[in-house]
Amino acid sequence: MQLLLIHSDYIEYETKKQTPVAEKIEDSLKSGRLEEALTVFTAVESVDEANPEEAIEKAASEIEKVAAQVKTNRIMLYPYAHLSSDLSSPKIAVQVLKGIETALSGKYEVKRSPFGWYKAFTVSCKGHPLSELSRSIRPEGTTKAAAKPEASGEKEEVVSEALKAEGTARS
Amino acid sequence: MQLLLIHSDYIEYETKKQTPVAEKIEDSLKSGRLEEALTVFTAVESVDEANPEEAIEKAASEIEKVAAQVKTNRIMLYPYAHLSSDLSSPKIAVQVLKGIETALSGKYEVKRSPFGWYKAFTVSCKGHPLSELSRSIRPEGTTKAAAKPEASGEKEEVVSEALKAEGTARS
Numbered sequence: 091m092q093l094l095l096i097h098s099d100y101i102e103y104e105t106k107k108q109t110p111v112a113e114k115i116e117d118s119l120k121s122g123r124l125e126e127a128l129t130v131f132t133a134v135e136s137v138d139e140a141n142p143e144e145a146i147e148k149a150a151s152e153i154e155k156v157a158a159q160v161k162t163n164r165i166m167l168y169p170y171a172h173l174s175s176d177l178s179s180p181k182i183a184v185q186v187l188k189g190i191e192t193a194l195s196g197k198y199e200v201k202r203s204p205f206g207w208y209k210a211f212t213v214s215c216k217g218h219p220l221s222e223l224s225r226s227i228r229p230e231g232t233t234k235a236a237a238k239p240e241a242s243g244e245k246e247e248v249v250s251e252a253l254k255a256e257g258t259a260r261s
Numbered sequence: 262m263q264l265l266l267i268h269s270d271y272i273e274y275e276t277k278k279q280t281p282v283a284e285k286i287e288d289s290l291k292s293g294r295l296e297e298a299l300t301v302f303t304a305v306e307s308v309d310e311a312n313p314e315e316a317i318e319k320a321a322s323e324i325e326k327v328a329a330q331v332k333t334n335r336i337m338l339y340p341y342a343h344l345s346s347d348l349s350s351p352k353i354a355v356q357v358l359k360g361i362e363t364a365l366s367g368k369y370e371v372k373r374s375p376f377g378w379y380k381a382f383t384v385s386c387k388g389h390p391l392s393e394l395s396r397s398i399r400p401e402g403t404t405k406a407a408a409k410p411e412a413s414g415e416k417e418e419v420v421s422e423a424l425k426a427e428g429t430a431r432s
């Protein structure tokens with residue numbers, strides 16, 4: 091799973107049109123808005139299909155860490171296929187997105203924009219050094235880790251993310 | 262190079278803080294806004310380093326095609342490292358971004374947000390089926406092509422992009 095986390099003044103969306111795989115939704119999901127929120131653009135990937143529960147748990151944990159860093163308790167989950175060239179099936183994507191929503195709902199105000207719809211959206215990124223972060227979530231035992239080891243320390247992560255955010259790092 | 266092209270009601274940005282590799286800029290580049298524009302989030306990659314001129318030419322050509330599809334003559338080039346995990350050096354990135362700006366400037370109103378700065382931004386995506394497209398630009402002879410062959414036809418491309426936009430496609 092690929093996550094792009096934007097600390098946002100606001101995020102709002104409005105469904106425009108279904109694609110052939112549009113999630114069936116209640117009217118309440120047709121539009122949404124959160125202010126002072128963490129927007130989590132999310133691409134569920136084929137690597138997540140073997141163990142969706144593990145993917146949900148790891149993603150929720152990463153999102154919690156970033157929400158704590160930027161001190162928000164509002165989260166907008168937003169499906170975003172353009173973050174990956176190796177996507178999961180739509181069925182697994184919806185399962186994982188709903189799973190993350192459920193995992194976070196006890197502790198946060200969570201909204202989720204629907205999968206499989208053309209949507210208009212506006213997002214406002216705050217622009218501070220932690221306001222744009224990306225995370226790769228990978229199953230245990232695969233090469234790309236979900237996050238750097240704790241031992242590498244917060245500062246190193248912040249610097250690394252700062253560089254990444256501005257196109258500097260070679261990985 | 263990875264491009265994420267957003268047909269935007271508006272895009273605006275404001276520089277907040279330099280990173281260690283911040284591009285030296287005139288005051289005129291410290292903030293910017295375009296309405297009814299194509300926002301081109303751009304990650305220059307290590308594969309672009311061997312022949313930056315070819316990368317510039319191909320990227321400008323893809324951007325022109327999409328600008329024609331969505332019928333705009335305003336383009337905001339916006340460096341966006343989060344689109345790739347294999348970035349070029351900052352030097353090449355700035356060279357390529359400036360090169361694309363120059364290549365498009367004769368025909369379009371082009372603005373470019375600066376490389377290497379923390380920036381606040383707001384982008385509003387229109388939400389129609391062609392308002393979010395991604396493109397991979399690759400040198401001649403490498404496996405991933407810059408775009409599907411013309412023979413595949415416009416309709417197929419649109420459908421493919423529609424699915425991609427909403428998380429459906431397996432590639």
Ligand SMILES: [Mg+2]
Pocket residue numbers: 210270387
């Ligand atoms: Mg509108």
